[in-house]
Amino acid sequence: MKKASIFREKTLMATGCVAAVIIFLFAAMYFMLAKVVEERAIMRMNEGVNTAGAEIVNKLNRDSVYLNILKDILADNDSFDQKSLTETLDYIGPFFETMEVYILLPDNTIIGADEGILKNDGSLDFKELAAQGEHVSDREVSVMDGNTEVLRHYVPVKKDGETKLLLYGVTILEDLPGIMNIDNIYNASASAYIVDRRTGEFILNTWHEGTGSIYDFEGSTFRGGETWDTVVERVLSGARGYVEMRPPESDDWMYFYYMPATVNQWSVAVSVPNREALESVYEMRTICVAVFALILLTILIYYLWVYRMTRLTMENAVEQAVLEEKLHKAEAAERAKTMFLSNMS
Numbered sequence: 001m002k003k004a005s006i007f008r009e010k011t012l013m014a015t016g017c018v019a020a021v022i023i024f025l026f027a028a029m030y031f032m033l034a035k036v037v038e039e040r041a042i043m044r045m046n047e048g049v050n051t052a053g054a055e056i057v058n059k060l061n062r063d064s065v066y067l068n069i070l071k072d073i074l075a076d077n078d079s080f081d082q083k084s085l086t087e088t089l090d091y092i093g094p095f096f097e098t099m100e101v102y103i104l105l106p107d108n109t110i111i112g113a114d115e116g117i118l119k120n121d122g123s124l125d126f127k128e129l130a131a132q133g134e135h136v137s138d139r140e141v142s143v144m145d146g147n148t149e150v151l152r153h154y155v156p157v158k159k160d161g162e163t164k165l166l167l168y169g170v171t172i173l174e175d176l177p178g179i180m181n182i183d184n185i186y187n188a189s190a191s192a193y194i195v196d197r198r199t200g201e202f203i204l205n206t207w208h209e210g211t212g213s214i215y216d217f218e219g220s221t222f223r224g225g226e227t228w229d230t231v232v233e234r235v236l237s238g239a240r241g242y243v244e245m246r247p248p249e250s251d252d253w254m255y256f257y258y259m260p261a262t263v264n265q266w267s268v269a270v271s272v273p274n275r276e277a278l279e280s281v282y283e284m285r286t287i288c289v290a291v292f293a294l295i296l297l298t299i300l301i302y303y304l305w306v307y308r309m310t311r312l313t314m315e316n317a318v319e320q321a322v323l324e325e326k327l328h329k330a331e332a333a334e335r336a337k338t339m340f341l342s343n344m345s
Contacts, residue, residue, distance in 0.1 A: 173203070
């Protein structure tokens with residue numbers, strides 16, 4: 001009986017130890033997998049912001065090539081009258097798929113392909129812009145529509161060392177998300193930003209209406225020991241990285257990934273809600289919880305089975321001991337009876 005009790009205790013203890021080891025290994029595997037999946041999500045955001053930044057640079061480079069071709073064509077003209085300039089713009093216009101092309105004359109007159117002479121509201125100054133050479137503007141307002149924000153790519157047209165015309169292409173800011181392929185990042189749940197590092201203002205911001213500035217995020221809550229001041233300093237210094245944050249007046253956490261662009265003093269950023277960025281982590285967690293519950297149930301069933309079997313073993317051992325004791329007593333009584341009868345005879 002004592003041996004059966006010891007066997008029962010050892011069996012249950014061994015079962016508990018095996019269960020503890022299985023749970024520990026499963027938990028370690030879960031945290032390792034969660035880390036790997038999260039790192040892959042971060043890599044995916046990295047690829048997204050790289051793609052967004054590269055698409056902007058590629059677009060501006062293509063625009064530069066086409067504008068310089070048009071510049072050479074215009075420079076070869078003998079005259080710069082409105083008719084010849086308009087005909088040239090009409091001819092070359094179809095090659096510019098993502099922007100419209102205009103010409104600014106020294107008297108600040110604007111010529112368009114279809115519009116002819118446009119009214120200059122005074123925001124474009126030929127002398128000032130020509131002095132800057134070829135360059136891309138920051139956020140500006142369209143002279144045709146005061147409610148439309150645009151980027152302008154300026155290219156001076158020179159002849160005999162003198163700037164005769166200023167050629168420029170206009171890109172509507174609302175078109176930039178499509179150029180950046182934002183809809184292909186996390187099922188169109190990502191937001192895109194272009195930050196002017198000199199002022200902190202957003203040249204592009206698809207997270208909410210209006211552009212605003214990076215200072216609109218002041219008061220955000222950060223994870224990982226980050227602070228508002230250090231994050232802003234890194235973004236405006238042209239650093240590269242990401243932060244997990246919850247903007248003010250928002251209940252949703254998001255990843256904010258940023259990197260410098262090779263245009264002006266811009267940085268490109270992409271933000272993705274946590275629920276989207278870590279969707280694969282949540283799916284894995286659900287699967288792991290289900291598997292973990294199944295393992296626990298299996299261990300519990302096995303433990304109860306072992307408990308029952310060891311209890312039956314103990315009960316059998318007790319019954320066996322009782323039977324042996326009864327048999328021993330019966331044999332002793334039989335021997336005593338035999339001895340008594342032998343003595344009587």
